[in-house]
Amino acid sequence: MDSKRAGNQTVVFGSPPVILASYSVVGPKEGQGPLGKTFNKIWKDQLNGEKSWELAESKMLQEALQGSIDEAGITKDRIDFMLAGDLLNQIVSSNFAARQIALPFIGVYGACSTMALSIALGSMLIDGGFAEYVLIGVSSHHDTAERQFRAPTEQGNQRAMSAQWTVTGAGSVLLGKQGVGPRVTAATIGRVIDYGETDANNMGSAMAPAVADTILNHFQDLKRTAQDYDHIASGDLGTVGIALAAEVLKQSGSDMGTVFTDCGIRIFDSTQDVHAGGSGCACSSVVFAGDLMQRLKAGELKRVMLVGSGALHSPTSALQGESIPGIGHAVVIEA
């Protein structure tokens, strides 16, 4: 088999694609959080002048995509493909953003793992010789997601302590074949794992086994351990999910030590009343496009694994009593 494969689930890039630019836009609550200073743009409210939350989310995604194009300083017509996804039914935030950006468009669905999945796919398109530049953008919005998956926020329902707070934001990266910046060196595509969790207010538990499975397969495929990374960031396991994932990994012989963190835990602090942490496609995308990219570029981090975590249910499947399938996709980025 080809040298670009390692083990069962991992690909290794021959000429690692470069992250030429990244851009993040967030809502006010995210801006007030501990990572507030790492975001490029903070909206003053959840609508920013749009007439619906859905249009606001798509506008936010457009701003993030355009931000990466501008930061990279290339003209849009040099970009070969745009990859995007979000949580909304039929990924409409992405579709409407793609209508404005007008690039050849590949729609991706990986729920909250979409950023890592898109970086993995985009890197394969570049390293495979099919693209010189790939634009990636991923969004979520607290109020669109709550209304769609749980209950309208106007209803003011009490939230479970295991619930997470869907991040309002959009993160984008522009990948290139050549140039200066952190490089995507490997990716591990996850399998769907479902241990029977049915509580849509406990996504961390639903996703933890899949994240642990992907990390274990990644280590096995590349013959690495947690000690080979400065930082391993899960997407949005939250406090409940990361404890479970760490325990599964430990029992499987992989002690994660102190390098294992979660974007959903880092994006809000305990005073912000988000309970188990942040979630949503935007959670890992803005933390990666902001904080992690800045620390990679500063040389503070040398090798980072981003493990996007996705809960692959739908409002309909949840109402029909189905359990929540989870998935984890990992990408390795090196300074």
Add this chain to the structure above:
Amino acid sequence: MDSKRAGNQTVVFGSPPVILASYSVVGPKEGQGPLGKTFNKIWKDQLNGEKSWELAESKMLQEALQGSIDEAGITKDRIDFMLAGDLLNQIVSSNFAARQIALPFIGVYGACSTMALSIALGSMLIDGGFAEYVLIGVSSHHDTAERQFRAPTEQGNQRAMSAQWTVTGAGSVLLGKQGVGPRVTAATIGRVIDYGETDANNMGSAMAPAVADTILNHFQDLKRTAQDYDHIASGDLGTVGIALAAEVLKQSGSDMGTVFTDCGIRIFDSTQDVHAGGSGCACSSVVFAGDLMQRLKAGELKRVMLVGSGALHSPTSALQGESIPGIGHAVVIEA
């Protein structure tokens, strides 16, 4: 730029991936249609013993995926990636099928263009050196789609004459790096085009401009005309959409002649009361996996272009008065 690129939107495969197997499962109405004999399996009713239409759709997709694996005669553990998508919110039919199949899973959303998009992506993963085998499956179900996008079928609403009938079915192909079978030689990734159509009962009009745009760009990128193809099949433009697309193409200097057909028109006949034709992700996937693959393998067709057509709206965006963005993705398959 790399030799695998042609023009603005097209990729050309250096070592064209082989379609090693294909499999199609359909509902009873599709089985009674003019292409009935080309399908591998025909369900006797819309549920086939499952307790919901949604579970039935996912089961149908699993059967199609397993059918391709069995036909190819390889063991499942040799498959590197599974790519799948469908019309349901959060592509749950695919997610639940991926849970059963347990392969590294990449979720794709292109609405009814998903089969062509997945074949394009899967071919890039193989020709790029990242996979030896890629399994692809795409489904739709009349009753799940009608309930989600329009109205529950039990309601018995009168259907508009421009409306199309969502196909109940699932189509699958297994792509390989080497072997015997028709080959995927090129792909053109489409841009989102939206001319302002807002009628969810007139998808053909919404998608026609995007399909025409992709075909025109494909011809321009590869310096070809319609005469270079035995058969150009749009996914599900229906009678309304194909007339519009053909007219746009003609006015742009590309007379499509008699090679331009539509899977949505071919899958049902005029006695089946489907109005403008078939639609849904399954429409082009089962016509491709059945009829077109059989004619390619028999040598009756030498070079086919499948142009998947997708309407990228959601039930929410339609209710909010947004117009319907369209997309077309093309793949070229040669005997």
